[in-house]
Amino acid sequence: MTPFIFSRFLFLLIFVNLVLAVLRFSLSQSLCSDGEKSSLLQFKEAFVIDKSASGDPLAYPKVTLWNQVGGRSSDCCFWEGVECDVDTGHVIGLDLSSSFLYGSLDSNSSLFNLVHLRRLSLADNHFNYSQIPTAIKRLSMLTSLSLNASVFSGQIPSEVSELSNLSSLDLSENIDPLTRKRLLVLKKPDFKSLIANLTSLEQLHLSYVDISSTVPDSLANFSSLTSLLLKDCGLRGEFPVGIFELHNLQILSVGFNENLTGNLPEFKQSSSLKALKLAGTSFSGDLPTSIEKLASLYYLDATSCNFSGMIPTSIGKLNQLTYLDLSENNFMGHIPSSLANLTQLVQLWLYSNQLSGPIPFSLSKLQNLELLTVENNNLSGNVNFDMFLGLKNLRTLSLSDNNLSVIIKPGINDTLPQFKLLLLSNCNLRKFPEFLRHQERIDSLDLLGNNIGGRIPEWMFNKSRETFFLLYLSENDLIGEVPPAICNLRSLALLKMSYNKLSGSLPQCFGNFKSLLVLTLRNNSISGNIPIFTEGNQLRLADLGYNQLQGQVPHSLTNCRMLGYLNLENNRLDDVFPYWLGSLPELEVLVLRSNEFHGVIGEPKPHYEFPKLRIIDISFNNFTGKLPSSYIQSWKAMKSNMFWNSSYMMSIPKAESKGSNTISSFVNFRVTIKIKGVDRFYEKIQDIIAVISMSDNKFDGEIPQEIGNVKGIYSLDLSNNNLTGGIPSSLGNLTGLESLDLSRNELSGEIPQELTKLTFLQYLNVSHNHLTGPIPQANQLSRFESSSYEGNSGLCGIPLPNKCGNSEALDPPLPSHEEEEEESSSFFQFGWKVVVIGYGCGFVVGLFAGEFAIARKPNWFSMTFGIRNWQVIRKRRIGRRN
Numbered sequence: 001m002t003p004f005i006f007s008r009f010l011f012l013l014i015f016v017n018l019v020l021a022v023l024r025f026s027l028s029q030s031l032c033s034d035g036e037k038s039s040l041l042q043f044k045e046a047f048v049i050d051k052s053a054s055g056d057p058l059a060y061p062k063v064t065l066w067n068q069v070g071g072r073s074s075d076c077c078f079w080e081g082v083e084c085d086v087d088t089g090h091v092i093g094l095d096l097s098s099s100f101l102y103g104s105l106d107s108n109s110s111l112f113n114l115v116h117l118r119r120l121s122l123a124d125n126h127f128n129y130s131q132i133p134t135a136i137k138r139l140s141m142l143t144s145l146s147l148n149a150s151v152f153s154g155q156i157p158s159e160v161s162e163l164s165n166l167s168s169l170d171l172s173e174n175i176d177p178l179t180r181k182r183l184l185v186l187k188k189p190d191f192k193s194l195i196a197n198l199t200s201l202e203q204l205h206l207s208y209v210d211i212s213s214t215v216p217d218s219l220a221n222f223s224s225l226t227s228l229l230l231k232d233c234g235l236r237g238e239f240p241v242g243i244f245e246l247h248n249l250q251i252l253s254v255g256f257n258e259n260l261t262g263n264l265p266e267f268k269q270s271s272s273l274k275a276l277k278l279a280g281t282s283f284s285g286d287l288p289t290s291i292e293k294l295a296s297l298y299y300l301d302a303t304s305c306n307f308s309g310m311i312p313t314s315i316g317k318l319n320q321l322t323y324l325d326l327s328e329n330n331f332m333g334h335i336p337s338s339l340a341n342l343t344q345l346v347q348l349w350l351y352s353n354q355l356s357g358p359i360p361f362s363l364s365k366l367q368n369l370e371l372l373t374v375e376n377n378n379l380s381g382n383v384n385f386d387m388f389l390g391l392k393n394l395r396t397l398s399l400s401d402n403n404l405s406v407i408i409k410p411g412i413n414d415t416l417p418q419f420k421l422l423l424l425s426n427c428n429l430r431k432f433p434e435f436l437r438h439q440e441r442i443d444s445l446d447l448l449g450n451n452i453g454g455r456i457p458e459w460m461f462n463k464s465r466e467t468f469f470l471l472y473l474s475e476n477d478l479i480g481e482v483p484p485a486i487c488n489l490r491s492l493a494l495l496k497m498s499y500n501k502l503s504g505s506l507p508q509c510f511g512n513f514k515s516l517l518v519l520t521l522r523n524n525s526i527s528g529n530i531p532i533f534t535e536g537n538q539l540r541l542a543d544l545g546y547n548q549l550q551g552q553v554p555h556s557l558t559n560c561r562m563l564g565y566l567n568l569e570n571n572r573l574d575d576v577f578p579y580w581l582g583s584l585p586e587l588e589v590l591v592l593r594s595n596e597f598h599g600v601i602g603e604p605k606p607h608y609e610f611p612k613l614r615i616i617d618i619s620f621n622n623f624t625g626k627l628p629s630s631y632i633q634s635w636k637a638m639k640s641n642m643f644w645n646s647s648y649m650m651s652i653p654k655a656e657s658k659g660s661n662t663i664s665s666f667v668n669f670r671v672t673i674k675i676k677g678v679d680r681f682y683e684k685i686q687d688i689i690a691v692i693s694m695s696d697n698k699f700d701g702e703i704p705q706e707i708g709n710v711k712g713i714y715s716l717d718l719s720n721n722n723l724t725g726g727i728p729s730s731l732g733n734l735t736g737l738e739s740l741d742l743s744r745n746e747l748s749g750e751i752p753q754e755l756t757k758l759t760f761l762q763y764l765n766v767s768h769n770h771l772t773g774p775i776p777q778a779n780q781l782s783r784f785e786s787s788s789y790e791g792n793s794g795l796c797g798i799p800l801p802n803k804c805g806n807s808e809a810l811d812p813p814l815p816s817h818e819e820e821e822e823e824s825s826s827f828f829q830f831g832w833k834v835v836v837i838g839y840g841c842g843f844v845v846g847l848f849a850g851e852f853a854i855a856r857k858p859n860w861f862s863m864t865f866g867i868r869n870w871q872v873i874r875k876r877r878i879g880r881r882n
């Protein structure tokens, strides 16, 4: 190294040192204080870094490099997430959102020493169900506090209400990651007192906080408010209409508060409102014509409310709208053709209203449309499929269940959009739409209830259709065999081909579907054997009833570990009782009615006890021997009324349907069971509870007393057998019984007084036996028609014409003290029954729970439906269960 270069080097070294010194000097001005630095470090130490603590895919642990060698500085003002005041050097901002923090936070935390904080975000971490610490009030300078999505729980402390500088408060989405329940409560203090002093709020986000009160009127004075999010808070009462007039309000979300009522006001002045989310509330009334004043509105979600009247033409002036959802209301009148002016529109949901008239052809101008659902209205007229030719982005189209006639001209295929989901049930189609041959991306197709005749075209099942998820071809006039090529549809989950004229035997590969959940082939002419089912299949529901299946029930059905519903009624199956089905852990419904089953049923073997069975119909067969009383004893599920907890209910994507096959009812259950003396056809299994039907066989012997233990039973039918002995008094324990049929047996003795405890009995038939003595006169037993009792020569008393010889017997003995106690316990059971009567509602819970189960697996759902914004699930009234 020459001296010259050396001196240059030395100079450089000195220079660099000088610069560093200056830098250090200037930095020392803003060096954070030791106190604040150690507070931050202590705070950091209180938590573990756990990747599952944050949900944001871009989350990363911001605190790991704090104060580390290799970290940017030992000056905390340079630490990730920390913001200092340039003048004072105080820490004024801390943003540790989505930082994988896991652990508890209490008032002792060093965090609350950072008293100069103005902005604090701890969103999207896991604070282990901590209460929001009361020490929060020490951070009195806070203007922004975000504790959202962070697993805080309990009552929101009144100390939050003292942070009167707050302009942004976000406590939303504190939901239990395990149960999905709301964690935070706002009751003491309540909503009104929490916000009393927070009048400068611009953002108030309390979604999923359990508030359970009315919305305070005082909110209408919060003139700075730009964003108010109160989704799924249990709000009730009338929504203060003044809030709509807040001049700065841009986002209003109050959805999924089912008891929140309200109306949209006349909008007098222009408004800043951009997004209005009312889904799943009880808002009612019209959409006012003045809605056109909401010129900035781009998102309007009013699904599942009680709106009515016409959709105002003026809605066509909201030309920023990209999302419009008016489904599941009572809108009537025509679909306004002005909608065609909403050229930004991406999704248009109008299903389940009472809209009539045609689908305006002008909707074909909505170039950006990706989704159009109008099913389950009263729309009529022809829909020329040409109208969708130009809608290149259209992926989801549902026209089902109107009075529409869809007209598909031959040869329009290549310019049609590539659909993913196409629902055309009950659309008066006569042919398999030829254009489907060129639909490469379709995965859900519903052609149910058309008049499509002929064979299913082979190309429907070619290899390119591996992504098919849903295929509904029921209720058409399809003929021919089920082509083996159907087994190419490797992803098929829901297959319905009931009510056609399909014949031949089922291809063996049917048992190999790995993904099939639901299979219905009811009411065809399918013959041959039931295919062999291989291990690992997912089948939950199989309805093969009303065909001509022969042979035995294959033992391989026990490979369907998830099977909840099996209906084989009205076939020609010739077998002994398939006791091996008793090993299926989820089986709830078993219908073997009207086949050629025979033999003695006998005793259940260990591990073959039908642990969840609640509906069994083995009537109209040739079973012999004693009633299977040990089985009946072992049917635990029938002994309780907790059916809505059942996993079967939870595991099938079904929903209540307003129409026969709306977008929301992907699965219907059908079963014919003789209840209350008539064959009833149940569209949906949830209409009924526990049922035992063993009529029209050759059972003999006595009815076991133990039947009185099967508490949950709703209908018991043992008619037309060869049963002897008396009617067991324990039947009086079945206080939920509504239908009892013991007719056409060889029963003898008196009708036990205990039957008068069956206060819900609506149908009784003990005719054509050898019963004797008086008909008990208490309760409604005497109110049944005489046909309930006829054909028993020894019976007497009302309603039969022959009086009893001994008039004392007319009056039932007064209940003894003991019995009175029983009365009171059955009064308790009355309460229980009320629960069951509320079953209609209970089932709604069950249904929703079912969706919940699906909804918790968004990946599964979106994978199977394959559309990002598919909202069947979101359309339910329980928002947090998204």
Ligand SMILES: *[C@@H]1O[C@H](CO)[C@@H](O)[C@H](O)[C@H]1NC(C)=O
Residues within 6 Å of the ligand: 048, 102, 103, 104, 128
């Ligand atoms: C979370 O809370 C539970 C129960 O209070 C406690 O046992 C556990 O140690 C806490 N976990 C952490 C990381 O603080």
Ligand SMILES: *[C@@H]1O[C@H](CO)[C@@H](O)[C@H](O)[C@H]1NC(C)=O
Residues within 6 Å of the ligand: 106, 107, 108
């Ligand atoms: C806070 O610290 C004090 C003293 O260190 C202790 O007595 C108290 O139990 C702590 N409180 C909590 C909630 O940890």
Ligand SMILES: *[C@@H]1O[C@H](CO)[C@@H](O)[C@H](O)[C@H]1NC(C)=O
Residues within 6 Å of the ligand: 123, 124, 146, 148, 149, 170, 173, 203, 205
């Ligand atoms: C938390 O709230 C803030 C402020 O409202 C918001 O910007 C942020 O996206 C929210 N984070 C999460 C994970 O919800």
Ligand SMILES: *[C@@H]1O[C@H](CO)[C@@H](O)[C@H](O)[C@H]1NC(C)=O
Residues within 6 Å of the ligand: 161, 162, 193, 194, 196, 197
């Ligand atoms: C609101 O502020 C006033 C005066 O600042 C105070 O007296 C009152 O207690 C506060 N109310 C609440 C609910 O914090």
Ligand SMILES: *[C@@H]1O[C@H](CO)[C@@H](O)[C@H](O)[C@H]1NC(C)=O
Residues within 6 Å of the ligand: 234, 258, 259
């Ligand atoms: C709505 O009101 C009904 C009737 O009062 C009640 O049963 C239901 O639980 C309420 N729903 C909510 C979410 O509070």
Ligand SMILES: *[C@@H]1O[C@H](CO)[C@@H](O)[C@H](O)[C@H]1NC(C)=O
Residues within 6 Å of the ligand: 313, 314, 316, 317, 338, 341
């Ligand atoms: C829709 O647009 C057309 C042409 O721009 C206009 O004539 C018509 O008035 C608009 N309709 C509504 C309801 O805005």
Ligand SMILES: *[C@@H]1O[C@H](CO)[C@@H](O)[C@H](O)[C@H]1NC(C)=O
Residues within 6 Å of the ligand: 595, 596, 597, 621, 622
């Ligand atoms: C029942 O069995 C008898 C003889 O065992 C037979 O004659 C009759 O056809 C059978 N009935 C049915 C429905 O299988």
Ligand SMILES: *[C@@H]1O[C@H](CO)[C@@H](O)[C@H](O)[C@H]1NC(C)=O
Residues within 6 Å of the ligand: 698, 700, 722, 724
């Ligand atoms: C009914 O049972 C009796 C014996 O208990 C028997 O003699 C009779 O044949 C049986 N009837 C039928 C139809 O099986």
Ligand SMILES: *[C@@H]1O[C@H](CO)[C@@H](O)[C@H](O)[C@H]1NC(C)=O
Residues within 6 Å of the ligand: 708, 729, 730, 731, 732, 733, 754
């Ligand atoms: C069922 O009924 C029988 C006879 O009436 C009675 O002895 C028994 O205690 C009842 N059992 C229950 C659980 O109510």
Ligand SMILES: CC(=O)N[C@H]1CO[C@H](CO)[C@@H](O)[C@@H]1O
Residues within 6 Å of the ligand: 410, 411, 412, 413, 414, 438
């Ligand atoms: C009948 C008809 O027009 N068929 C056409 C459908 O589209 C494909 C290409 O997507 C053409 O090859 C067919 O000729």
